[in-house]
Amino acid sequence: MTSAGDAGQVAVETYQLGRHRPPLLVADLPEPEEVFNVPRIGAKEAVVKVIGPSLIALGLSIGSGEWLLGPLGVAQYGFIGLGWVILLSAILQTFYNVEITRYIMATGEVPVLGWARVPLGIVLWMPLGLLMVYFANIWGGWAAGAGEGLYVLLTGSLVDEPSERTAARWLAVALMVLVLVITLFGQKIARTLELVNWVIVGFILVTLLLVDLFIVPASKWWEGLRGFFTPALPPSGVDATLLGGLAGYTALASGLNWYNMNYYRDHGYGMGARVGFIAGLVGGRQEEVMSSGVTFRDTPENARRWKRWFRLLLLDQWVVFFGGALIGMYFTTILVSHLASLPGEEPPTRATMPTYAADVLSRHYSSALYLWALLVGFFILFTT
C-alpha cells in the first residue's frame, strides 16, 4: 500500500490491484451491524436485512430453467441423469457465485470493472464480458414466453396459430416497455426489485408447493428426489442443446452469473458499504457512484470482520440461492412430469412448453388451476 496526497488534500492510502485502472483506496471493513443498522446480527436480522440480495438472484433463477427447460427435459427423458446434472450445476454455480462476491466484498467494485484490471482487461476482457452478456441475453426468450402466457391469460386460447403467435410477441414488447417504465420510478433500483421479488418469489414457491402437495402422487416426489441425488449419466438420446440449456439455466446463468452479483455492492456487503460516501473525501467532489473501489488493510480486526462477512455470504448463497434453486427446480419438474403421465397426455415440446402446465391442468383439474399455472408461468418469466 502507498500513501498519496496533493497539497491541501488529505493523504490517502492506496492499493494497486491489477493493471489499467486506478489503485483502490484503503479503509477498514465495516461491521455488518453498522451496514445493516442493527445492534446485533442475529437470526432474525440475518433473514430480514442480509439475505435480500440473494433473492434478486433467486427471483431470476426461478426462471426459464425451472419453468421451461427442466420440466421439458424431465418430462421427455425422466429424472435419472438429468436430476444429477441439475444438482451439480447448482452446487458448482453456488461456489462460483461465492468467489465472484468475494471480489465485490473485498473491493466494493463490480466484476465488470474487475475484468478491466486483469492484464489486457481494459481492451479485451471487459468489452468481451459485456459482449457475452448482451449476446446471451438479447434473444428475448423470457419476454416472448411471458407474452405467450399473458396472451393465454387474456384470451383463454393457446398460442397455436401464426396470428396468435404474432399477437403474443407484441404483448411481449409491451411487457418490456412496462419493465422500462417500472425502473424509471425505482428510487434505488436494487431495493425496488428486491421488494417485488420477495412477494412474487414467495407466491410462486408457496403456491407451487401447495399444488404439488394436492396433485402430485408420493411416488413422483420420491422419483424426483432419487433423480436429483443419484449419480448417473444423462439418458441416452438426450438432445445436446436441451442438456446444455438445462445445465446453464439451472439456478442462474452459469458462466455469466457475475453480471447479477452487483447487488452485493448495492446492498453494502463488505467494502461495498464504503464505496458510496468515501468519494466525497478525495478530491472534494461528491459523487453518487465511485468510479473505483475501496479495499481494506490487512489487520487482525479486519481479518475478523472479513470472516463475519464471509459467513453471512455463505449463509446467503447456500441457503437461499442454492436451496431455493433446487426447490424451485424440484417443484416444477415433479409437477410437469406427473402431468405428462396423465391419461391421454403427450409430453411437452418446445412449442407447447410455455403454457403446457396450464393446458393439461385445465383438462384434468379445475379451471382455477389453469389460471394459477398461467399466472405463475407469467410471473416467473416476467420477473426475469
Next chain:
Amino acid sequence: MVDALHGTSPGFRRLVAGDPRRFYYPFMALLVVVISILIFQALPTGLILISANMANLGVFLFPFLLMYLNSKLPGPARMRWWSYVVLVLNTIFFGFFFLNFLWQQLTDTPLVSF
C-alpha cells in the same frame, strides 16, 4: 454496461454529468427495440435454449479472471486452494455442455452421445 463505462471513461462521466441514469434509460430503450425484433425470429423456448447455452460459454473465461483478481486481494480475503479447484471444475462441467451444444449446432450430432 453503465458500471463499466462510468468506471473507466472520464468522457462518459462528463457526458452523463455524474448521473448514470442519463445513459441507463436510453440504453435500456434501445435494448427493448433490438430484443423486440429478435423475439419474432423463433419460438420462446428456442430463444431461451440459445441464451442458456451462451451462458455456459462464459466459464472458459471468467473463472480464470477471478483467479487472477482474487489472488491479488488483501491477505484475509484471498482464496484458498480449494476455491481454485472449484473454479476449474466449473470450467470443465459447463464448458463440456457448451462444446457439446456447439458441436450439435455445427454438425447436427452431439459431441458425446449418452
